[in-house]
Every structure is written in structure tokens, then in C-alpha cells.
Amino acid sequence: MMNLFNCLLSEKCPYCRKTLETSKSNIRKGIVIKACPDQHFQKEFHPALETYIENRKTS
Ligand SMILES: [Zn+2]
DSSP states (O other), X not given: OHHHXXXXXXXXXXXXXXXXXXXXXXXXXXXXEEEOTTSSEEEEEETTTTEEEEEEOOO
């Protein structure tokens, strides 16, 4: 799990290349959310399930 987490830390927005922020993460629920500061892109990770959901802005 730590390897996965370290990978997440280096994620960048595919649109503006800014480093994704973790400010919306919900550690209590075991969810790590990585989001572009400009809201282009978001990834919602569920480490317990070893999966994630990507959300890309289409506009
Ligand atoms: Zn962006």
C-alpha cells in the first residue's frame, strides 16, 4: 500500500501539469482524493479495495 501511496504523491494533472492536491481526502473512510487545484481532474482512490475512480472535466 505504501508503494501505491508514494505513486499517488507524484500525480500531476494531465491538462495543466500541476501537482494534484489531497485536500479533499477522507482518511477516516479510507479514501484518498487527488484533485487538480484548477479542478481539471480528480482521482478518487480506495486503497482498501486497491482501485480508483478517475474524473476528467469534459469542458
Ligand atoms: Zn489542471
